[in-house]
Amino acid sequence: MTEAVLRVKDLQTQFQTRAGVLKAVDGVSFEVRRGRILGLVGESGSGKSVTGYSILGLIEPPGKIAGGEVLLNGKDLTRLKGEAMRKVRGAQIAMVFQDPMMTLNPVLKIGTQMIAAVRAHDRVSRKAARARARDALAKVGIPSPDERLEAYPHQLSGGMRQRVAIAIALLHNPAVIIADEPTTALDVSIQGQILAEVRRLADETGTAFVWVTHDLAVVSSLADDICVMYAGRVVESGPAADVIASPRHPYTAGLLASVPAEHELGTKLPQVPGSTPSLANLPPGCAFAPRCAKAGPACTTTPPVQHFEDGRTALCHYPIEPVSCQPLSSTSTAYRSAS
Amino acid sequence: MIGFLIQRVLQALMVVIAMSIIVFLGVYAIGNPIDVMIDPASDQALREALIRRYGFDRPLFEQYFIFMNNMLHGDLGESFIYRLPVLNLILSRLPATLELALTAMLIATLLGIPLGLWAGYKPESMSAKAIMGFSVLGFSVPSFWVGLLLIMVFAVELGWLPSGGRGPTTEVFGMNLSITSLEGWSYIILPAFNLALFKLGLLIRLTRAGTVEVMSSDYVRFARAQGLSEGKVVGLHVLKNISIPIVTVFGLELGSTLAFAVVTETVFNWPGMGKLIIDSITVLDRPVMVAYLILVVFLFVMINLVVDLIYGQLDPRIRVKAAS
Numbered sequence: 001m002t003e004a005v006l007r008v009k010d011l012q013t014q015f016q017t018r019a020g021v022l023k024a025v026d027g028v029s030f031e032v033r034r035g036r037i038l039g040l041v042g043e044s045g046s047g048k049s050v051t052g053y054s055i056l057g058l059i060e061p062p063g064k065i066a067g068g069e070v071l072l073n074g075k076d077l078t079r080l081k082g083e084a085m086r087k088v089r090g091a092q093i094a095m096v097f098q099d100p101m102m103t104l105n106p107v108l109k110i111g112t113q114m115i116a117a118v119r120a121h122d123r124v125s126r127k128a129a130r131a132r133a134r135d136a137l138a139k140v141g142i143p144s145p146d147e148r149l150e151a152y153p154h155q156l157s158g159g160m161r162q163r164v165a166i167a168i169a170l171l172h173n174p175a176v177i178i179a180d181e182p183t184t185a186l187d188v189s190i191q192g193q194i195l196a197e198v199r200r201l202a203d204e205t206g207t208a209f210v211w212v213t214h215d216l217a218v219v220s221s222l223a224d225d226i227c228v229m230y231a232g233r234v235v236e237s238g239p240a241a242d243v244i245a246s247p248r249h250p251y252t253a254g255l256l257a258s259v260p261a262e263h264e265l266g267t268k269l270p271q272v273p274g275s276t277p278s279l280a281n282l283p284p285g286c287a288f289a290p291r292c293a294k295a296g297p298a299c300t301t302t303p304p305v306q307h308f309e310d311g312r313t314a315l316c317h318y319p320i321e322p323v324s325c326q327p328l329s330s331t332s333t334a335y336r337s338a339s
Numbered sequence: 340m341i342g343f344l345i346q347r348v349l350q351a352l353m354v355v356i357a358m359s360i361i362v363f364l365g366v367y368a369i370g371n372p373i374d375v376m377i378d379p380a381s382d383q384a385l386r387e388a389l390i391r392r393y394g395f396d397r398p399l400f401e402q403y404f405i406f407m408n409n410m411l412h413g414d415l416g417e418s419f420i421y422r423l424p425v426l427n428l429i430l431s432r433l434p435a436t437l438e439l440a441l442t443a444m445l446i447a448t449l450l451g452i453p454l455g456l457w458a459g460y461k462p463e464s465m466s467a468k469a470i471m472g473f474s475v476l477g478f479s480v481p482s483f484w485v486g487l488l489l490i491m492v493f494a495v496e497l498g499w500l501p502s503g504g505r506g507p508t509t510e511v512f513g514m515n516l517s518i519t520s521l522e523g524w525s526y527i528i529l530p531a532f533n534l535a536l537f538k539l540g541l542l543i544r545l546t547r548a549g550t551v552e553v554m555s556s557d558y559v560r561f562a563r564a565q566g567l568s569e570g571k572v573v574g575l576h577v578l579k580n581i582s583i584p585i586v587t588v589f590g591l592e593l594g595s596t597l598a599f600a601v602v603t604e605t606v607f608n609w610p611g612m613g614k615l616i617i618d619s620i621t622v623l624d625r626p627v628m629v630a631y632l633i634l635v636v637f638l639f640v641m642i643n644l645v646v647d648l649i650y651g652q653l654d655p656r657i658r659v660k661a662a663s
Contacts, residue, residue, distance in 0.1 A: 056564055061463075090566030097564075102557035107579050107654050116575055117565040152655040168565060 005175045005208050006032035006055070006093070008294040011068035015046075019280040020114035020309070024063070026232035032176060032208040032225075035063035035197070039223030040212045041255070042128045046278045047232040048212045054119040055210070056095055057085045073175060080141060091121040098159035098181040110164055111149030117168050128131045136167040141197055144194045159190035173205060195222050216259055220244050230286035231277060238312030246322050248306070248314040250294045286317070294318045347647060351640040358636040359410075363403050366629050376419050410633070416626035420619070421552035425630040429612060433507060435613035436604070438518050440596040442527055448589065455546025456573060462551055470543060472623035477540025486533045493529060500525050503608035504522055531608040538592045545588055549581030556580075582653050590646035598635040617660045 014023035032038045043049040053059050056072050059075060070077040072093055078086060097103040107111060113134035115126055122129075130149065137145035140163045153161055163184055169177045179198075183191040199222060202209055211223055219226055219240060224242045228236040228251065236249035248255040254272035257325045274291040277283065283290055289299035298317040306314050308322070358560045373389055390396055394405060409416065415425040454474075460466040494502035508515040508527035517523030553559060554577065564570050601613035608614075612631065619627035 021518050058560060058563060086566050086568060088566070089564055095564040097557055097560070097561055099557060103561040105558040105562070105580065106656060108575070113562075114568060114573060116562075120470075120566045120571065153655055165561070168561075171565075244442065 005073055006031050006210070007069075007071040008029040008051075009069040009071065011051065011054060011070065012066040013050050013059060013063060014066045016062040016064075017280075022278060022279040023151065023282075025054060028227075028229070028232070028234050029068075029223075030234065030237060031067050032210060034175075034208055034222045035202050035206040036203055037209040037222055039219035039225060039226045040210055040229060041214065041219055042229035043214060043276050045187065045231075046229040047179050047278070048136055048214075048229050051106075051229070052180050052210065052212050055178055056089055056093060058089075058095075087121065088235065090117060090174070091172040092174050093176045093178070094172070094174040095163070096165050096169050096177060096179040096182045099185050100165055100182075101167050101185070102160050104154055104161055107197065108152075109149065110151055110153065110156075114149065114164075114168055114171065117281055121172055132171065133167075136171050139170065140164075140167045140230070141193075142167070142203070151186060156192075158186055162186060162190075162194060165198070166194075170205070170207070171202065174207060176208045176210065178210045178212065181214070182211075183218060184213070184215070191218070192270075198222065216244070216255055228255070232279065233287070233315060234313075235288065235315045236313065238308075239310060242310060244313060246320075248308060248312065248319040248322065249316050250292045250318075250320060251288050251293045252290075252314075253320060275299055286315075294320075341423060342647075343371065343651075345386050347644055351644055354640050355633070355636055359407065359633055360403070362632040362636070363406060364399075364630055366625055366632075367399065367402070372419060372623050406629070407634075413510060415633075416503075418624055418627050420624045420627075429615065429628065430612065432612045432615045434515050435517075435609060436597060436600060436613065438516055439534065439604070439609060439611060440526060440593065440600060441533055442518065442531035443596055443600075444538065444589070444593055446531060446535040446589070447542055447592075449539035450535075451542030452546050452585065455543040456550050456577070458543065459547040460573060462547075467547075470659045474543040474547075477543070478537045479540075480536075482533055482537060483602050483606050485536055486530070487604055489529050489533055492607070499615055500523040500529055504609055505604075516637035528645025530603050530609050533607070534596060534603045540589060541592065542585065545584055548583060549584060550577055553580045555575045576619075579653065584648060586646055586649050586653065590642045594639045594642045597638055619632070 009029050009032070011025050011028045012023065015022040015024055016286060021070070024276070028051055030040075038300055050059070050063070053124045055077065057080065059065060059066075062314060065078050068078065072088065077085065077088060095101075104110070106229045109170060109187050111130060111133060114136070115129040118124065118129035118132050119126075124132075133149060137148055142148055142160065142163050143284045147157070148160075148164070153164075156164065163190055165182070166177075166179075173229045186194065195218065198209060198211075199209060211219065213328075223240045226240045228235060228249065230245070236243060236247065236252045238248075243252060244256065247256055251272070257270045258272060260269060272291055277287055277290070283300075285298075285300040286292070286295070286303045289295040292299070296318055301317075303315050306316060306317075306319050372393075373386060373395065377386065377389060394402055397405075406416070413426065415429075417423065417427055423430055426454045440536055454470050458470040461467050492503045493500045503659055504526060504540055507521065508517045508521060509519045510516075511519060511645050517527055550573075567575070597612075599613065600609075600611060601617055603609065604611045604613040605617065616628065616631050618624075619631070625635050
């Protein structure tokens with residue numbers, strides 16, 4: 001087992017608002033090893049995107065990183081400032097955003113934007129930068145990359161644009177790429193192609209990915225490991241296949257149960273009752289307790305991190321007992337029988 | 340591209356023709372120039388002769404066609420007052436206004452865009468708030484008053500700069516310009532700054548609004564995530580995206596500065612076109628008024644045409660629409 005390239009330890013990101021301090025990310029820890037893909041899963045507002053931005057130091061006021069460490073190959077990024085952080089961004093750690101329609105500047109040619117990205121870190125000639133841009137486009141499976149360099153973003157499809165964004169992220173062979181829901185805005189068929197491409201790139205280049213998403217189907221087919229986030233905390237983590245086959249946290253179980261594809265036809269689709277709590281007034285103790293069928297008297301106190309076999313964790317007083325070697329549909333049974 | 344150009348030129352032509360009719364009718368609806376031109380004591384025969392000479396006895400549409408025909412031959416008539424061809428009269432005043440207007444636009448652009456960028460880049464800073472406060476003053480304080488204040492401070496109290504007039508000129512490409520000499524600059528700097536003040540306020544606010552919007556966009560965030568320096572983010576991504584509204588306003592303001600620098604030219608006694616038109620209106624010098632207004636229309640149409648062409652260069656999405 002190789003050393004983790006990215007290790008996030010007890011990360012705290014807070015937003016100062018009129019309603020008080022919002023803890024968007026509250027003690028998140030995880031690690032990713034070389035060439036591996038970590039799925040960071042959660043509903044809207046769970047803090048998964050803010051975690052991504054925090055890692056790159058792209059949190060803007062009134063937000064700030066209030067504590068914790070982001071160790072990239074052992075170097076703490078939260079201590080870097082200004083120019084030192086700029087040199088890391090894009091070179092050692094890169095990011096891909098959700099909406100490919102918005103992430104490329106509409107009035108600049110693809111080539112201009114890519115050459116600027118190359119020359120942000122390497123003092124090379126325009127010609128050399130252009131050659132690298134072309135190679136990067138070819139690497140992510142874009143046909144006739146030379147012509148694409150001359151194109152403007154609006155002349156490309158959404159899937160193409162997202163490939164360009166991934167190509168830009170890959171330009172400097174970063175150790176880690178944070179991908180913030182990059183396939184959410186795309187057709188399912190295009191999404192499939194891109195996921196396959198990312199898997200291949202991770203295996204070939206050794207780049208580690210943190211794949212932020214709300215889509216469990218994406219994670220189950222792509223990620224090696226999973227972190228499930230709820231209200232700014234990691235509630236469950238572990239190897240993707242294990243977590244999906246046998247979730248230990250009631251919230252993960254609830255999410256899995258509400259995936260339509262795994263559900264029997266003609267019966268009502270189970271949902272996680274209620275909605276994500278506002279960060280401004282979180283319930284005391286476990287934030288999920290008001291929506292949880294398994295909640296007990298202990299849940300008004302902060303739950304402990306429970307460690308299980310294979311490095312799995314769950315943030316829960318009453319974790320679900322493991323179901324061994326059961327098909328996916330039975331996980332929903334496990335959740336419901338417990339209720 | 341050629342098709343787009345032809346289409347725009349034809350549109351421009353229609354505008355010029357429509358405006359020529361409006362201007363002609365408008366000016367001819369006011370008063371009788373003969374009364375102004377001749378001695379009230381002169382006899383009826385002289386009056387009649389003069390009316391016939393200027394063609395005022397003919398039907399209005401005939402007068403219009405004669406006027407248009409002459410105009411196409413480069414003859415915009417003769418001033419009633421100066422007894423000079425109108426075109427020469429206006430062109431002799433054009434360089435003065437041109438250099439004043441261009442200097443003013445230069446000041447407004449070179450100060451306004453950087454200040455606006457800064458105010459939009461750091462909107463919470465004290466300096467940004469000071470810039471915004473200044474911009475409000477820039478376009479809300481009446482320019483004649485600012486002009487008088489400038490004269491009071493820099494010409495009368497401090498005595499650093501002359502209070503008015505144009506100073507020495509040298510001939511460049513057949514135009515008399517004063518910006519070629521340092522002494523000429525001492526004359527032009529106050530009126531140019533006075534004229535620039537409104538545009539400066541406008542450009543600051545426009546640039547700031549665009550910058551604030553673009554700074555919060557995904558592509559700026561993505562550019563930062565790529566590790567682009569802040570200078571590159573602003574210089575490459577922000578500047579080009581905010582340039583379309585800026586170019587629009589720049590074009591319109593350039594046109595209106597050239598045409599209507601009247602107040603500043605009057606306050607600083609600057610011998611430009613604005614002063615010429617005001618003088619002509621007071622003495623009802625019709626040919627000058629008509630020719631001037633048509634020249635202004637032509638100027639606006641040309642500037643807008645150029646602005647449209649620049650749009651295509653700035654935003655490729657506009658180019659696509661124009662081609663289809």
